Amino acid sequence: MGSVKVGIVREEIDVGAIINEFKALGREGFGAVVVFVGVVKGLVEGAAVSELKYEAYEELAEKILTRIAEEEMRKHGLGAVAIYHRVGDLKPGDTTVYIVVAARGRREGFAAAAEILNRVKHEAPIYKLEVREDGEFWVIGDGERVPRPPAQRGS
Amino acid sequence: MGSVKVGIVREEIDVGAIINEFKALGREGFGAVVVFVGVVKGLVEGAAVSELKYEAYEELAEKILTRIAEEEMRKHGLGAVAIYHRVGDLKPGDTTVYIVVAARGRREGFAAAAEILNRVKHEAPIYKLEVREDGEFWVIGDGERVPRPPAQRGS
Amino acid sequence: MRIKLYGILKDLIGPEVKIGVDKPITIHELLTLLNDMSGGNLREWLDKVRVAVNGEIVESAGAIIKPGDEVAVLPPSAGG
């Protein structure tokens, strides 16, 4: 089985170094490296965003990221998978998630990267609070936004 | 209109630097950077590959890459597009093509990168000769292989 | 029994609560207890949360939690 790298991280990742490592798998017949990098948007639903506060149940999140990577590797016959998700207080333009796959060809590569991203969003215990000019919102699932309950603001 | 960078290049590109540049567009609402890096495979149709020799009609190729980038940028509402294709004698594990897009979201990003790659393969005047243990083959279109005509080997 | 909470549940209940139970209870019973403690704040979330016991998601509402287990209550994920 190929290489799996996952992590919940506080800092930016050197994604160029991962691409360089994965492209060496071309020698074993993996001709495509596909990368997704998520970025904090400065504007959501017409409102300026000042911060995204990410938190995770870290041990479980890393376990689930590993499982996603291994299952998708088998499913798409990948040579390597990396999944890193950031936590902490992130500003517009900061990276949030990195997915890198080495695949036999472009079709498997694009399909695997899109599917991994989708699973990370729905399965990993990672939570985000959107701090906007019009209030604070918990993002639930794929896009539903719930105003932050006011009673506990201080907690 | 956003930024377009294209080129026919002889050396590897620092794709990490392009990702870093494009992620800054998060501030303007572009939350996804999608990257495709093509890599020379060491094994094709069960035969070991020693080299891919790429050549291009360079002026026309750069013109066509620019056109693809601009059209796809409009079609998918992208913030930036980079397309670099290498020429020269490449070995397994060497990169062949780099596509980087900054999109509003993941769906537009994956769709745009896949479509740009497809157009680069079919529209840009770029040619490749596969040097394998079982002979030399011109790759025609998306995968057809034609044995190199023997009469002109020396040319 | 100490229960950790994440995301919006931290705002609704607190980052961690202690429940005085000295015998095993089901996940369903745990969530009912938490909802009562929070004055009904958890009601609309009861069918959306996931519960992790000792670092693994447990899907069945009838699954048993023992005193001493490490328990976390998780709202729907929002990674990416």
Place this chain on the structure above:
Amino acid sequence: MRIKLYGILKDLIGPEVKIGVDKPITIHELLTLLNDMSGGNLREWLDKVRVAVNGEIVESAGAIIKPGDEVAVLPPSAGG
């Protein structure tokens, strides 16, 4: 008139050929001439090649090329 060739066409005909014409010809006439010069080598490629004139692809086989134009004959692309 100097014609540049690329890819497999370079092997079949040569990287560049000179054709002695002093009046405009159509793309169809050009390809026929090239095929004759190559002893019929180009035959199976005639309906697959693209011709670029002065740095732009010209799709119509009836389009006119003038002496002095920069002409290239291109096999199907194989980037990526």
